[in-house]
Amino acid sequence: MQKVVIAKPYRFVPPHRGKFWWYALRPMLRSYLRRNSGIVNVECRGTERLAASITAGHGIMLTPNHCRPCDPFVLGNLSLAVNRPFHIVASWHLFMQNRMNSFLLPRLGVFSIYREGTDREALKVAMQVTAEAARPLVIFPEGVISRHNDKLNNLMEGTALMARGAAKQRAALNPPGKVVVHPVAIRYFFDGDIAQTAPPVLRAIERRLTWHPQDNLPIKDRIAKIGEALLALKEVEYFGEPQPGPIAPRLQSLIDRILVPLEAEWVKGRREREIVARVKLLRIAIVPDLANGNLGEAEVQRRWRHLADLYLAQQLSLYPPDYLAADPTPERFLETIERFEEDLTDVARIHTPMRAVVEVGQAIEVSPERTRSIEGDPLMLSIREQLEAMLAGSLARDNRTHSRPISP
Numbered sequence: 001m002q003k004v005v006i007a008k009p010y011r012f013v014p015p016h017r018g019k020f021w022w023y024a025l026r027p028m029l030r031s032y033l034r035r036n037s038g039i040v041n042v043e044c045r046g047t048e049r050l051a052a053s054i055t056a057g058h059g060i061m062l063t064p065n066h067c068r069p070c071d072p073f074v075l076g077n078l079s080l081a082v083n084r085p086f087h088i089v090a091s092w093h094l095f096m097q098n099r100m101n102s103f104l105l106p107r108l109g110v111f112s113i114y115r116e117g118t119d120r121e122a123l124k125v126a127m128q129v130t131a132e133a134a135r136p137l138v139i140f141p142e143g144v145i146s147r148h149n150d151k152l153n154n155l156m157e158g159t160a161l162m163a164r165g166a167a168k169q170r171a172a173l174n175p176p177g178k179v180v181v182h183p184v185a186i187r188y189f190f191d192g193d194i195a196q197t198a199p200p201v202l203r204a205i206e207r208r209l210t211w212h213p214q215d216n217l218p219i220k221d222r223i224a225k226i227g228e229a230l231l232a233l234k235e236v237e238y239f240g241e242p243q244p245g246p247i248a249p250r251l252q253s254l255i256d257r258i259l260v261p262l263e264a265e266w267v268k269g270r271r272e273r274e275i276v277a278r279v280k281l282l283r284i285a286i287v288p289d290l291a292n293g294n295l296g297e298a299e300v301q302r303r304w305r306h307l308a309d310l311y312l313a314q315q316l317s318l319y320p321p322d323y324l325a326a327d328p329t330p331e332r333f334l335e336t337i338e339r340f341e342e343d344l345t346d347v348a349r350i351h352t353p354m355r356a357v358v359e360v361g362q363a364i365e366v367s368p369e370r371t372r373s374i375e376g377d378p379l380m381l382s383i384r385e386q387l388e389a390m391l392a393g394s395l396a397r398d399n400r401t402h403s404r405p406i407s408p
Helices: 020-037 047-055 071-081 092-096 099-107 120-132 158-171 194-208 219-239 247-266 275-292 297-317 330-345 378-401
Strands: 039-045 059-064 087-091 110-113 179-190 354-360
Touching: 020 039, 020 071, 020 099, 039 071, 047 059, 047 071, 047 179, 047 354, 059 071, 059 120, 059 158, 071 087, 071 179, 071 354, 087 092, 087 120, 092 099, 092 110, 099 110, 110 120, 120 158, 158 179, 158 378, 179 330, 179 378, 194 219, 194 330, 219 247, 219 330, 247 275, 247 297, 275 297, 354 378
Parallel strands: 039 354, 059 179, 087 110
Antiparallel strands: 179 354
């Protein structure tokens, strides 16, 4: 389990307003992305849309999809393209990883949000910096890193809450100002040879399963076989035996097997619709006493076990069952392999050459008033519609202009 929960009392980390570190680190961005993420090129599209909103003096919120851990650094290229630093909302645990993060993140305009509770300070600052209109605010509405570029997770409506709060503040100005949201689509492309890149990782996973290398199988079948084995292992752990049937209902059944007893114990059976929201609700119930340090050792260990179960359930929900159906792209193969390796070892190795396309969507003006239709929040629906269209469009354009192996 990655260290996404910090067992300490939460303290809000505010952003710095200065630009010194943004200027100082600009020359290092390209080499950082190459070294730490294998990304050799970032192309920014639609920058004129964001530039127009900046010139108009609007409060601006950027809402990217969140496929990879490097997304905030990739957005650094967009920041450079419009010559404006961003504020970014980031989970508190990122500030607690090491001294470098603790020092640099706030100085680059990043501020914390506590995902194990209601963070009113973070909400207040998010609305304030958006209303100030000095810098665009970046918030990742999916709330988690998906590691799949072709499917969006549920978008959390806290994004709309922040945007409308900022819109109310700007509407009260004399003269009144506006807040706009620009959806931002980040799509990654792997320009290496997946037939050469995948086998070393797959062999390492197969060794962990005590298998002989399955080099005789096509990569697609090899990945499917590993996925079936990993799912069956977890079913043996939680059910006592592998379960029959297609992958999709088995995944859902395993997730419910993990979460339903915890929901009965911790939240009186309350159950949100989406898996990420279900996990968040349970963490809010489990973590505070753990962070306060007032529990006995046995109870501490029991709660950490529950948190590990929650982490597993959330990770299971991030495997789209049909992701390798039909003719998967090299990126889908790579994303699935990376997810396997990360879930087994907490670390996914770097693959290169990768390139990223960052596309800024049309501005969506935010109304200060909350409206809601049967389908959901209109602002969040508009954000999702644009993100899905841009992600699909960038893939279609790339397939027309690049010749890449598709199905090894």
